[in-house]
Structure formats: structure tokens, C-alpha cells
Amino acid sequence: MASVAAIDETETFRAEARDWLAANFPASLKGTDNAMSAIDGPSEETADQRAWREAIGEKGWGVPIWPRQYGGGGLSRAEARVLQEEMARIGAYNPIGGMGVMMFGPTLLEYGTEAQKQEHIPAIAKGEVRWCQGYSEPGAGSDLAALQTFAEDKGDHYLVNGQKTWTSGGQWADKCFALVRTDKSKKHEGISFLLIDMDAPGVEVKPIRLISGSSPFCETFFTNVKVPKENLVGREGEGWTIGKRLLQHERSSLSGGGGSAGRLLAGKPVSELAKEYRGTDGEGRLADTDLRSRIVRHEMDQRAFMMTLRRAALEAKTNQGPSAATSIMKNVGARITQDKAELGIEIMGMNGLGWEGEGFSEAELNQTRTWLWGKAVSIYGGSSEIQNNVIAKRILGMLDHQ
Template sequence: MATAPEVEAPADPLEAFRAQARAWLAENFPPALKGKDNSMSAVEGPTELNADEAAWKQAMGEKGWGVPTWPAEYGGGGLDRAEARVLAEEMGRIGAWNPIGGMGVMMFGPTLLEYGSEAQKREHIPPIVRGEIRWCQGYSEPNAGSDLANLQTFAEDRGDHYVVNGQKTWTSGGQWADKCFALVRTDKSKKHEGISFLLIDMDTPGVEVRPIRLISGSSPFCETFFTDVKVPKANLVGRVGEGWTIGKRLLQHERSSLSGGGSTAGRMFLGEPISSIAKRWLGTDDQGRIADLDLRTRIVRHEMDLRAFLLTLRRAQLEAKSNQGPSATSSIMKNVGARIMQERSELLIEIRGLAGLGWEGEGFGEEELKDVRTWLFGKAVSIYGGSTEIQNNVIAKRILGMLDHQ
């Protein structure tokens, strides 16, 4: 009796994708960029790209893998979450980094995919995917920070367009941005229901940007003024009065990125272990441990907290369903991530001693000066994206179920 021929078991689809991703990365990622910082996602202004950086950015933009899970119909990678994890693993294996970033990726793009019209998605998403455009955020105002719903920037309906007048502050990267996604008031008789979500071209007549110089010496934030700025009705996202709902959703995406899911925070967490830096600067005892017992104890606690945080963040990302965005738990991650980031900076300053107090001049190395400025800039981490106190309110109400006392 003849035996049936053996049928080869189908290959694991994920492993097939891994092989595909590995081959593509080997062909397109310039080895000279291995393990280097991503200068393209710097907080400050646009940096001039060298030939390797430009080629890598173009390749990732055309492939859509800078935003791997975004829909392919708008230029995104079209990958599911499992495939995106494989891609991240393969990039990490060769020291590759994502050259596509900024507020368009962190906040605006995911929000537009959920609330934007088809025409808006086709207009705005592809340039974000290719890294061709910079967005800034018009939320906070001089009298509307923590109480954001108190914003007064007014968009007057003029038939086929709005005329916007008002002021925003702490506009990150406003002086370099091409466009701004802004919360504006379209109805002065209602607080939350009177807010709408509007897209504004930064080169429109009447838009003025003034950089704010920070204690760290950088100027990534701005004051932004709108004086009789004409904005087409087509730039309204969602319905009139729906801005508060859309704006809150965008903030969840922002907090998710700031907690460590995004590139900026992630690079801070994944630097050289602070215990290794301490050993180089302070020396070790006869057992190879950091010589200073008290500092050693605090560093161990810090690294334990960091490891637990990264594992928790990873678990949250793995458990998220593909049709769900970030939830209120992003407020927990944001608060914990901010504390750990600030703690790392403070420990680095302590480890370096007098060398950790440099501002400029001879006698201080590049890394020492960078750590000082990072420490000073890091004071803002527990404020921007929603202050620690605001996140505590979100956690109390939306996670713990605690209601306001009447």
C-alpha cells in the first residue's frame, strides 16, 4: 500500500516576516548609523542630515515602517502588533533606530486616524509617515494651563472659514513647525462643549511665534500669537464643539509616548546603566561594587524601579488590542516615568560631583555638560503633557473610581 507523501508543515508566518524584515534592514540600514543617537527626533530645530541619515529616513518613510501599525492605505506599515514587535526586535539587534518621529507621530497622527475625515487623512497622514512635515500643539494658554478648558483663543465663524484670535504658550517646536493642531473656542457660552479642534498652517498671515528660553539654555517652547488668522472650514477635525473629546484623546497618546513608549523618553531610559557610570567615576570596593554604600543602595533601588517600569510598560503594550489606543493607565505610566527620569538625572549629577555642576568652559566634558542640561530640562517632565497633579486626578477618577465630593 502506497504511503501518502509527507506534507511540509507551513512556516511560522511571524518567522517568515522576521526573515523579510531582517533582509530589508540589512539592505537599507547604513552600518555607520549603528547605535548612534537619533538626531532627527531632537527636541530642538531641524538638523542637517548627512547622506546616510537622509537615505535611512527616505527608506523607512517609503516603507512605512516608521509608523509600522498605521494603515497601509495612508502610507503606514500596515503591520499587526506582533509583526511590529518583530520589526522592533530586528532593529534592536542591529542597532537601528526609527528616523520618523515628532508630534505628528506621537500625538496628532493617531488622533486624526480616529477622528479625521477621509480627505484629512489622505492629506495629512502620508507626509507624517514620510517625515516630511513638522507639527506643533496649540493647547495651553497664559490663563489655561491645568484648567485647559478655560482656553479663550476664539475662532469666529465667517461662513467658509474661521478667523482666529488669541494666544497659546509652551508651544513645543513652534518656531520650526509647518502646521499646528489647536484647541480653539467656537462658542463662548459653553465651557467644554464650546471647544473645537482646528488645524492651522504656521505660515498663515497673522501667526507670530516667540521662542521662550529655558533654564537649561534651550528654547524648544514658544509663545504663539494668532491675529485675524484665516483658517478654512476644511481644517476643522470632527464636529464643531467636539474639540474637548478629541483633545483629551490626543493627550492620552502624548502621555503614552512621554511615559516611555515614545522615542524621546525611551532613549533616556535605555542609556548606559547608571551603575556602570558610578563605577567609572567613583571606583569600586574589593568585591567590585560601587564604593559608596549609601549611593550604591539608592542606585540599586533606582535600577530596580526602572526595570519594573520597563517590564510593566512592555506588558501593557503587549496586552493592548489592535483596535484600542492608550487608556487612562497612560497617566500612571506618565507619572512613574517622569519620576524615574528625574531621579536618573539627579543621581548622575551627584555621581559626577563638581564635574556635574558645569555649564560651559574648559574643564567640563561634553557628556558632563549634557547631563547638567538634561537635569535642568527634566524639571519640566512632570509638568508638560499634563502635570503630575492632573494625572493623579485622572488616576483617582477614571482608574480608582473616586468621585468628586459634592
């Protein structure tokens, strides 16, 4: 059990957090979303949004458990939970996010040099720099280790040539963390982890329009791009190890609500949607018993999933970060997210199939796009099939048999 002293310290911090939030969170932003995390790209910040981002960035509470010396909050996990509770209480959102927070920052804290941490982490902690991920290629998707983007050693720099695809937010990013090949004679051991400026000469991005109508992904082309040697994270040939670690952080964020799947699950419950579109009987129940049963199963699954995520966070006693178990959470979260979208479309009927024109509300049009866009949830961050391989090998201990 927690000691009385620990409880007192937690409540003291709660009072501090409550006072600071009251003084710094603009009331106009209550209940709104992060302008930095829109699916179709970042929207223009209002004066209040900018003030809120700068205030929490300066405090370090956008990345509460990151070390203070790099611009983080330096809070304990218990304090970070209290901060999250207090923000939820007043309808405040965390304006510091993106791939720098979800994936790259935690990875650099583990593998980066002191100079790299000092250069990159503070800017991420303040929400001043956008990062994108250069992993997948046209010929290296599920078999990522087959990547061919080549970084040629030119003495004091690398010369990078190749192509990446599905670069999320590439058209808005300032920098890219990428897996590149530095040795063509080895597969996994020939891969390195490199940081590339997106405004460097020779970098070109072409947005990819998805079935949902949005263009959050890009093709990214590198043509004779000069990258300084100090932008190598870890040693040459260590990229596969670092890259896999980063994917664990990504899957942890995607399953835990920090990513787009979490934002979809956070929408209106399907039970409320069903009452709105299908109506209820004299006892307040849906007349369609089959639909009612499926909604109950979905909301039970969602509640159990969110409680499991919370328990995993509460039980974390070290700073070792996510494990291979994130693959389980990623798969379950993807299934529940897609189930919710499918149920929403079924409940709305024809109203849930609109694309444009009169006769549909904005919420109904968004439901159609969300349903289509959500098909990718079981693909990005590593497809469900890849996650099953990770679960089989790294959790269940099953090995390949020749």
C-alpha cells in the same frame, strides 16, 4: 499559546525584515540618534539620514501598524515587535517621529474625515511634515478648558485670534493642531479642534529660553489667521473630547520611550556612571553603601517599569489605543527619569555642575543641562497633579464631592 502557523508567519516576516534592513539601513548610522528629535531642534540631515528616512517612509515601517492605505506599514502588532527587535539588533533607529506620529496621527485616524486622512497621514508617515501642538495658554494651563483663543465663523473659514504658550517645536513646525474656542457661552462644549498652517499670515512664534539653556518651546500668537472650514476635525464643540483622546496618545508615547523622557532613560546606567566617578573596592562594589542601595532601587524600578510597558504592549489585543492608565505610566516614568538625573549629578559631584568652560567634558556639561531640563518631565503632557486627578476619577472611580 500561539499556533505553529502563527509562529511560522512571524519568523517568515522576521527574515523579510532582516533582509530589507540589511539592504536599506546605512551602516554609517548604526547606533546614532534620530536627527528629527533633537531637544534643541532638528539638525541638518546627512545624505545617509535622508536616504534612510525616505526608504523607511516609502515602506511605511516608520509607522508600522498604521493602515497601508494612508502610507503606514499595515503590520500586525506581532510583526511590529519583530521589526523593532530587528532594528535594535543592528543598531537602527526609526527616523519617522515627532508629534505627528506620537499624538496627531493616531487621533486623526480615529476622528478625521477620509479627506483629512488622505491629506495629512501619508505626509506624517513619510516624515515630510512637522506638527506642533496648540493647547496651553497663559491663562489656561492646568485648567486647559479655560482657553480663550477664539475662532470666529466667517462662512467658508474661521478667523483665529489668541495666544498659545509652551508650543513645543513651534519654530520648526509646518502645521499646528490646536484647541480653539468657537462658542464663548460654553466652557468644555465651546471648544473645537482646528488645524492651522504655521506659515499662514498672522502666525508668529517667539522661542522661550529654558533654564537648561535650550529653547524647545515657543509662545505662539494668532492675529486674524484665516483657517479653512475643512480644517475642523470632528464637529464644532467636539474639540474637548478629541483633545483628551490626543493627550492619552501623548502620555502613552512619553511614558513608553517614544518621547524625551524615554531618551533620557535610555542613557548610560547610573551604576556604570558610579563606577566611573566613584570607583570600586576590591570586590568591585561601591564603597558608599547608601548610594549603592539607592542605585539598586532606581535600576530595579527602571527595569520593572520598562517590563511593565512591554507587557502592556504585548497584551494589547485590539486597536482601541491607550486608556486612562497612561496617566499612571506618565507619573511613574517622570519620577524614574528625574531620579536618574538627580543620581547622576550626585555621582559626578562638582563635575556634574558645570555649565561651560574648561575642566568639564561634553558628557558632564550635557548631564547638567539634562538634569535641569528634566525638571519639566513631570509638567509637560499634563502635570503629575493632573495625572493624579485622572487616576482618581477614571481609574479608581473617585468622584468630586461638593
